[in-house]
Amino acid sequence: MHKVYGNIQGIKTSKLKELQQLYEERQPGDRLVTPEFAQALAAISTDIHQPVCCYINRRGQVIRVAVGTPSQTQIPPEELPRHSAKRLSGIHCLTTQFTSEPPSQAALIAMQRQRLDALVMLNVSDCAKRTSKADRQAKEGFLANLVPDLETPWIISPPLSLDDITELDFDDLVQEWEKEISEAGDGILLSQKIVSEQDRVLLVGVQTDNISSQRFEDGLGELVRLVESAGGIVLDTMRQKRSHPHPQTVVGKGKIEEITLLAQKLGANLIVFDRDISASQARNLESEIGIRVVDRTGVILDIFAQRARTQEGKLQVELAQLEYMLPRLRGRGQEMSRLGAGIGTRGPGETKLETERRVIQRRIAQLQQEVNQLQAHRARIRHQRQEQEIPVVALVGYTNAGKSTLLNVLTNAEVYTADQLFATLDPTTRKVVITEPETQERRTILLTDTVGFIHELPPSLIDAFRATLEEVVEADVLLHVVDLSHPAWASHIASVQEILQDMPTIPEKSLIAFNKIDQVDSETLAKVQQDYPQAVFISATKGLGLETLKVRSLQLIDETVEAIPEAQNVVSQNSY
Known part of the structure; x- marks a missing residue:
């Protein structure tokens, strides 16, 4: 059974089956999408009240179906085809949205990060009461593609009718786009192929009213040293003054867009904040920016994990890491499976998240006992x-x-x-x-x-x-x-x-x-x-x-x- 990615919580089983069936719909290799497939996607998206993304290769095969925006449903770098930096990935994204606006900057940056052949955004209606079949159809949309321009590395078409989108000769368009990129030499796509074992980090500092300018700058300077001690490369620092941190995203919406664009231009793969941020704030930021986000404590814990040499040092570091990780479990997938659990540990009606949390809590209790023994020994x-x-x-x-x-x-x-x-x-x-x-x-x-x-x-x-x-x-x-x-x-x-x-x-x-x-x-x-x-x-x-x-x-x-x-x-x- 094919997997549906993204935020599928709360979606009915019947709708999940419809999403899985999209994998079986093969598209013509010389077309972006058929009218029938576009309308099927629009209908499902309207029914579940969420955008849906389909990633399609040049043979017309649907390789990924996900619930969410393009920035939320990106294909991991290790799963993308390995091509020259001057070539596109051979995959285009067909997605839905409930507005008539051009693609957002976050969606465009997601296209650039994955080197997608194209991004097709279908405008659909999110009617609370769908009285007719027409309410569930896509009638127009936008087409975006990459160009070798360091300042604005994409082009967005004017609004196109669905007929215009489905009749485009996709083969000719892709050949033309890749020729432009190849002839441009070291274009914008090169930034996506930087090979380094070190994290490429963009720092973000938030100066609130209770922090003096000197203390703020000293803190950022120290954060640079922390990241370097952890083995990262600091590419740049962004600053914002606020009376207090935004409760959902620490920084404002406009600053998030600036961070996203600069991170993409620099080829950053990690955002580090100069303060502790909550688990929900980290998830919201990662969803908006599309890049992993950690806070100052996360960097310090990483350093401690690298430096601990004795068994007791490793014991104490693991305890600190698990206590830090516990509230950040949501969306971690199967990362916790290495900590234990197995047959017989899952209670009736218990979700995967609850199981992982229970495993970590048991491990924390065990480690605290060992630390108590260490205290007694000392x-x-x-x-x-x-x-x-x-x-x-x-x-x-x-x-x-x-x-x-x-x-x-x-x-x-x-x-x-x-x-x-x-x-x-x-x-x-x-x-x-x-x-x-x-x-x-x-x-x-x-x-x-x-x-x-x-x-x-x-x-x-x-x-x-x-x-x-x-x-x-x-x-x-x-x-x-x-x-x-x-x-x-x-x-x-x-x-x-x-x-x-x-x-x-x-x-x-x-x-x-x-x-x-x-x-x-x-x-x-x-x-x-x-x-x-x-x-x-x-x-x-x-x-x-x-x-x-x-x-x-x-x-x-x-x-x-x-x-x-x-x-x-x-x-x-x-x-x-």
């Missing part, structure tokens, strides 16, 4: 450290501040480092032996590297990485590493402090270490030294200020140890 290790009375210093800071580099320099560890956001995820603890300058006593401390923070760290990540972040909670001293060479270092400090404040408890003693001082000018350094007199200033890569850092760390540890008996005395006095 707690036992920390208890053993406490029994040995070895003080712990936790490195915290914004991602890419240089924490792992500092750990490597101080402990001769071999933690992976790179000029990337979230280069390391898994916590690493190493011993550091420090000689006190006055007594020459050799003392041992433990230095723990933790996952980097970021502005508005997604809640799902905070929850999934709670076992890792407990290393911060249980430390004696926090060493807050700041990348002084970053233009937004002040907001990085604020973001880290905001995340730390949300934790149940954190060490009372902390020390700010401004890193990468070799990359800033003397005036900036002097100003920050004046504003932060208690901080230390270092360069982990150049080895500057490291001895001062060690001494200050020991001083804070001693202050912490001295404060514990005082607190115990206060408790015992209050107990009488």
Whole structure:
């Protein structure tokens, strides 16, 4: 049985059978469509109150029937014939619409993306009360085809009668169109054949009233780094100012059309928004633009999935991904089948979507149990450290501040480092032996590297990485590493402090270490030294200020140890 694609939910079985029968209607190879087929398509479309698309090859075979607009029912790139970039795909689309307007820009861009031979748009009536057969017929329409023009890569005919459309010599037209494209050389179709394993990304930033211009631009700059860290190529950035995000599509309708056109011109295959967007907003945008849409959290999760190296790191990343994915299940097809399920798991009357949701919920519950076990394991290790009375210093800071580099320099560890956001995820603890300058006593401390923070760290990540972040909670001293060479270092400090404040408890003693001082000018350094007199200033890569850092760390540890008996005395006095 042939498959009907698109939005078929709620369509009666009898109408689905009529749609499936369209596959059996072969068209003449030298014609776009026969009058009988056009009227059959118009009648079904009117009956179900939805546009219908039929994709037909040059042999006249119907290869795809779908419910929806051309932009919503596109043939996936991997299913399109592999032709030269200077040739059309050998497929034309016959579709219906309930207005008398020319094809929308979204429909035209869908034609261009698939390199369709032509787009035939039939105008039909969507009458609530169809009193006669004429109410269910197509009487006119539009014909659109591609041309080798970078600015406007298509031509739309004036309104044509159905007789005019059905009598066109399609063979001659296609030969003429492909000849023009071939003679033009590197035409517009070349953008559709860019071969790259990397995602080609168009960024979209929405500045609302509660975001300053500086914070907005800093956020976009950070998003560029995030996409590059995930392995994508940023092609361009679009911006829009709004008092608040559009509830359905984040940006306005006009901006969606701009995004769609620019993405097509650039050959983008992914749209990334600078803010978290809901599952319904993502679906609406993908439906309008015809390109995959993700938000900032989706990019961060992708980076985490690439960076996790240990079993526990992968465990926490999978938990975060599933919690993020759960509300976005609609329309995912069979992607979740790899997670489990099978015979006997489907309840009576349960839909495929409900089954997938149930499978993911079970997997989340299982992963949360494993994370709890991981927490217990880490707690036992920390208890053993406490029994040995070895003080712990936790490195915290914004991602890419240089924490792992500092750990490597101080402990001769071999933690992976790179000029990337979230280069390391898994916590690493190493011993550091420090000689006190006055007594020459050799003392041992433990230095723990933790996952980097970021502005508005997604809640799902905070929850999934709670076992890792407990290393911060249980430390004696926090060493807050700041990348002084970053233009937004002040907001990085604020973001880290905001995340730390949300934790149940954190060490009372902390020390700010401004890193990468070799990359800033003397005036900036002097100003920050004046504003932060208690901080230390270092360069982990150049080895500057490291001895001062060690001494200050020991001083804070001693202050912490001295404060514990005082607190115990206060408790015992209050107990009488």
